[in-house]
Amino acid sequence: MAEAPAPQGGSGLLFLTDEQLRKGIEAMFFAYRGFTADPDRILENRDMGRAHHRAIHFIHRSPGTTVSNLMALLGVTKQSLNRVLRALIAAGLVEVRVGRRDRRERHLHLTEEGAALERELSNAQRERMRAAYRTAGPVAVAGFRQVLEAMMDDDSRRQYEALAGRGG
Amino acid sequence: MAEAPAPQGGSGLLFLTDEQLRKGIEAMFFAYRGFTADPDRILENRDMGRAHHRAIHFIHRSPGTTVSNLMALLGVTKQSLNRVLRALIAAGLVEVRVGRRDRRERHLHLTEEGAALERELSNAQRERMRAAYRTAGPVAVAGFRQVLEAMMDDDSRRQYEALAGRGG
DNA sequence: CACAATACGTCAGCCTTGTTGACATTCCAA
DNA sequence: TTGGAATGTCAACAAGGCTGACGTATTGTG
Numbered sequence: 001m002a003e004a005p006a007p008q009g010g011s012g013l014l015f016l017t018d019e020q021l022r023k024g025i026e027a028m029f030f031a032y033r034g035f036t037a038d039p040d041r042i043l044e045n046r047d048m049g050r051a052h053h054r055a056i057h058f059i060h061r062s063p064g065t066t067v068s069n070l071m072a073l074l075g076v077t078k079q080s081l082n083r084v085l086r087a088l089i090a091a092g093l094v095e096v097r098v099g100r101r102d103r104r105e106r107h108l109h110l111t112e113e114g115a116a117l118e119r120e121l122s123n124a125q126r127e128r129m130r131a132a133y134r135t136a137g138p139v140a141v142a143g144f145r146q147v148l149e150a151m152m153d154d155d156s157r158r159q160y161e162a163l164a165g166r167g168g
Numbered sequence: 169m170a171e172a173p174a175p176q177g178g179s180g181l182l183f184l185t186d187e188q189l190r191k192g193i194e195a196m197f198f199a200y201r202g203f204t205a206d207p208d209r210i211l212e213n214r215d216m217g218r219a220h221h222r223a224i225h226f227i228h229r230s231p232g233t234t235v236s237n238l239m240a241l242l243g244v245t246k247q248s249l250n251r252v253l254r255a256l257i258a259a260g261l262v263e264v265r266v267g268r269r270d271r272r273e274r275h276l277h278l279t280e281e282g283a284a285l286e287r288e289l290s291n292a293q294r295e296r297m298r299a300a301y302r303t304a305g306p307v308a309v310a311g312f313r314q315v316l317e318a319m320m321d322d323d324s325r326r327q328y329e330a331l332a333g334r335g336g
Numbered sequence: 337c338a339c340a341a342t343a344c345g346t347c348a349g350c351c352t353t354g355t356t357g358a359c360a361t362t363c364c365a366a
Numbered sequence: 367t368t369g370g371a372a373t374g375t376c377a378a379c380a381a382g383g384c385t386g387a388c389g390t391a392t393t394g395t396g
Contacts, residue, residue: 015306021294022229023332024301024313025203029222030324031316032200033243035193049352054197061190068372075201080354082374104363104372126189132318133192136311138183143304143311145192148199150300156198164191219382235344248383250345272343272392 024147038124046091046117051076051084053121056110059094060118061163064107066099073159093117192315206292214259214285219244219252221289224278227262228286229331232275234267241327261285 014020039053058073059065065073071081085108088094093114099105110118133141152160182188207221226241227233233241239249253276256262261282267273278286301309320328 015309016298016301018294020309021297021301022290024297024309025225025290025293026229026328026331027313027316028200028203030328031319032196033324034320035196037321051353057193061194066372067374076353077355078373079356079375083353086374099372102364102372104361106373122190122193125193126186128319129189129192130184132315133184133189135318136314139307140311140314141183141188141192143308144315145195146304146308147300147312148195150303151199151296152195152202153205156201160194160198163194217381236342244382245384246344247346247385251382254345267343270343270393274344 034128035125038128039121042121042124048087048091051080052088055081055084055088056093056114056118056121059108060110060115060122063109064097066105066107070108088114202296203293206296207289210289210292216255216259219248220256223249223252223256224261224282224286224289227276228278228283228290231277232265234273234275238276256282 036050040050043049043053054074055070058070062069067078067081067085071078074081085094085096089096092111095109095111095114097107097109099107136144149157149160204218208218211217211221222242223238226238230237235246235249235253239246242249253262257264260279263277263279263282265275265277267275304312317325317328
């Protein structure tokens with residue numbers, strides 16, 4: 001498998017055949033399943049799911065983010081998000097602080113316990129990612145990210161870059 | 169294999185930092201959203217969803233596949249799959265043929281209409297993939313696939329390779 | 337042949353996670 | 367003061383997962 005990329009010799013653009021594209025599509029499908037498997041396993045003991053993981057991830061990533069900010073990031077309605085946040089707050093994982101400048105806003109933070117769960121989840125996911133990165137090597141990783149970024153919707157890419165620009 | 173954005177040498181393995189891994193994780197999240205956006209849009213007019221798309225894809229990919237084969241591929245229960253298949257059959261998109269060697273088996277095929285929808289869906293998805301591939305270039309595409317393959321569970325990788333070996 | 341196992345369909349009920357719609361509250365800003 | 371923004375919440379619903387249980391052909395095996 002994984003026949004070399006055939007750096008456009010003779011017939012050129014061989015990597016754009018329908019067959020190559022289809023393989024990419026199927027690779028995304030199967031890889032995403034692996035990508036979510038570990039956190040899913042961890043959370044199923046806790047009466048939580050992928051939605052909670054995503055919220056925890058982005059609250060950790062942008063401490064103090066507001067509800068509407070998180071809504072836009074996750075691409076869900078406030079009702080859907082609210083249900084998840086309520087569970088996280090009830091479980092003592094997330095803390096809400098009323099905005100100081102604008103007191104309508106709710107700023108979201110992880111509690112100590114929430115941060116601990118975040119670490120557990122992201123350690124599992126990072127471990128898989130690290131193994132994949134190590135197997136594939138730095139050049140492959142650069143390509144991986146390039147293709148993923150090119151695959152995003154414009155809105156998502158902006159959000160992704162806004163995040164990426166922050167911590168890194 | 170020695171051009172691409174060199175992984176800024178020096179301290180080595182810089183591509184394995186937590187920050188790099190986190191970026192990869194977020195890239196997967198946002199890219200997968202784009203990846204599924206086009207088919208989702210097409211199907212929402214038809215009272216169908218992602219589950220139907222996945223079934224159609226793999227039936228197209230492996231014509232004559234059995235129900236249990238498809239179950240394993242999709243990673244869902246027969247009850248869940250059955251609901252989807254019933255809808256597809258009722259809509260005249262999928263045809264069922266009783267197995268000749270083993271008449272307990274049901275072999276699944278797309279009808280003409282089903283094949284037409286499959287083309288519409290995969291054209292949309294391939295178009296996005298093609299644009300991403302073109303933007304990123306062949307070296308990046310090879311890396312993309314390498315990382316995705318390394319990220320899969322062993323089972324998924326076997327299924328992926330079995331598919332890939334077929335039509336490839 | 338009798339019986340176990342396989343492949344499949346189906347009913348019933350449950351869960352998560354998404355949706356719309358409607359309404360209340362609080363607060364900023366013009 | 368008033369309109370609109372940000373948020374919370376209730377209700378109802380749908381898609382698409384799940385488990386458990388049962389039924390029915392069909393096939394393989396002792």
